[in-house]
Amino acid sequence: MSEARGGRPGGPRRPRQDRAIGEQARPAGQRERSGVQRDRFTAVDDARRVAFAVLRAVGDEDAYANLVLPKMLRAKRLDARDAAFATELTYGVLRGRGAYDALIASVTDRALSEIDAPVLDVLRIGAHQLLAMRVPDHAAVATSVALARVEVGAGPSGLVNAVLRSLVGLDLATELDRLAAEAGGSEDARLALVSSHPEWIVRSLREALRAHGSDPAELPVLLAADNEAPAVALCALPGLAAPRKLLEPDTRVELEPGRWSPTAAVVRRGDPGAVPAVRDGNARVQDEGSQLVAHVLAAAPLEGRDEAWLDLCAGPGGKAALLAAVAATRGARLTAVEVAPHRAELVRTSLAGIRRSHGEDAVTVRVADGREVGDDEPAAYDRILVDAPCTGLGALRRRPEARWRRTPADLGSLGPLQRELLGSALRAVRPGGVVAYATCSPVLAETRLVVDDAIRAAGKQGLEVERLDTPAVLATVPGAESMPGVAAGQAVQLWPHTHGTDAMHVQLLRRR
Template sequence: MRAVDERDAYANLLLPRLLRERGIKGRDAALATELAYGTLRGLGTYDAIIEMCSDRTPDPDVRDALRLGAHQLLRMRVPPHAAVGTTVDLVRLRVGPGAAKFANAVLRKIASRALEDWLPIVAPDAADDPVGHLAVSYGHPRWIVSAFRDALGGDDELTDLLDADNARPLVTLVARPGRSSVKELEDAGAIPGRYSPYAAYLPEGDPGRIDAVAGTRAAVQDEASQLVALALTRVPVQREGEELWLDMCAGPGGKAGLLDAVATHGDPSGFPGGARLVAADVQYHRARLVWQTTRHASVVTADGTEPAWRPGVFDRVMLDAPCTGLGALRRRPEARWRRDPSGIAELGRLQRRLLGAALDAVRPGGVVAYVTCSPHLAETRVVVGDVTGRRDDVEQLDARDYLPEVDGLGDGPYAQFWPHRHGTDAMFLALLRRRS
């Protein structure tokens, strides 16, 4: 908690390391993970309740301990005396006896009500301020609730989505075609995925212990990430001989890993195999990760907006654009509090430039997949609409036609995945063909 607050650490990277280093395993590791991730997700709600119960602003150390205590008292089945006792002990140890007394008083007030009784007190009234009400009740910043509501086109599924964001996601694996198989992952304890022919869900345990994952023949990859890459490979393009593909923003290499395998070995439900993949990323260290993940791809460090390749040479281009990542909040517990809507305009300019460059890179008749791991309209439809509106050489395909195994992707021509509908990240896909 302190590392996340003080040095912007990523909890999902730091915590597994801390657990390993300290030899914390099994149920203790599960408890520590729920404490850290659950507390970070619910910060907005807990801070509002803590403020209501305190007569002064707590120091950062004390505030983090109170947040941990609030999560145990309000959302976990920890007995109240244990939640209060351990939190007070922690404050005494880290800060001192005065602060421990203060923490004890605040926690006792928090413990006096259940979460459903606190929410009407701390959250704005639903009738006056529906977005503010949901923001506090479901632990999301207000601007994100608004963005989700706009992207969903209304309120009907909004609470389902916010709930899904607060739930622990299943670990999804991809068995890279030609290199591993779902059967191999099943033998290691995974369950076949719902949509992607290469997906398997791992109900428990560390994916790193699976041989196929350790050997990069399989990897951890969200199912929607797999499907948007497969959709790009399923669009027919007329070409005799080997196709040339580009993954323009490839780091760290999730989609490139799958594209590389399909390019080489083919996909029984679509592409027959026989393509070469060029994978680029502007950051050298991210390009290196792509290089480690792929087998046959040519990997380059390159800025997609200042291409290192000739225009009009690729048959298929994957543009998995840098974005806010609002579609993957369930994976990164603290991310929702760190993002800031002011960054969207600048990201939007980069997304437009990259999409223009992707369309220039593809040959007439070829196809571009524009993908974001965000459902925010300013990063999805608005970007695609602006860029295609300024060109007369682009035809938008109905992306849903290339994902026949998945329902509920929206009204088209885009495909929008949702955590509450599909159990995946909220990934967006537009498929654009360059006119011949």
């Protein structure tokens, strides 16, 4: 078995107050874990086991942590403190994986490709505790060795012990800077290492900043924002709940008004599921950027009737619910199209409150291919949302595993689908109607270039399409009037580091 190299000499350990990667450290006074094993070599606490299980599901099954983790926390019935610890471990490792892998590789003679994936996850869990949390060194090492023994077997425990002991006393930011300097390479390569992003994503985000009118010098701040835990925002569905109602004092949940969206409230403390309106389906968890996409479409000026709205890619139903609620208050109806039956069921669940309040006819959910709607129902709709499938590179705060799962090839494979969906929407909207093309990605290949190609293709089909001044429409949405730096030509581009939202991109188009 390869042994880890010895730790580096040095003076007193530096305090870990400036963490480059990961979420909030545990509050002072909460360093010792409840329920920790009595025999540290044969048992381990449930919080660490949950984190390990989620990481394995992400690695083995391409699962999403934000879907798997809540289920496992409920199954283990962890108290609030242990649930917070498991959440920090899970998301801290997913965000910092690239950096932790580089550090692990620097202290062992064994190539990472030769280390079994479950063992590598244990090492990452240990590294995150040592380098980015307030867990005492001995506890981080001992519990990781125990985790390896329980979940993987006794064989790898020696490697885990040796590697993690080599990391004791190191400062994360200092070590990453050192490794980057030793590796040489470009500035993007350095940023990729110190921010724990694949280099191709760093390059794509730099290009996106420049192309959408922002300063590329903001890139380090943007990358740092991807590694911060986002605030949880709630959306009060119009006609069903009011933001001011959500803000009423509650001992279980502390909320404050949203920053930009007129339907938003932000959770500062507590479980959003404890909010009565959330339990009843009258409010839902939804990023403010996603809320603004729906509000922008609803605020766009139309020529003529305003009765038939369409969400062309509706799953899992967040934007569809907000659009349906707004439409119902105006006497319009929403049709929600989703190609995958299981996602269509999620849409139906999201729209249940709308149906209860406004009747079954307020919204229709169809399982269909959005690419065919334009031919099947030409010029049938007044407002259409195309929330296109994309790489999700604008939501790396919420789905950090996407940065390791996606590849540059995904940009090429998703591009044709995005163009076909937008083309279908331009055929399905009536003359004078409006289409909103939105992605949770700022990357040019998924934003401006898609719109350019779709407008060009529509022209060849005899359709006249014009871009609308989307930033001007956004400025008419109550609460969003003063949003800085949103204009990307005639499109809107939101940024995590500037607006505290996902990096949503939206372009309004009108068919003439």
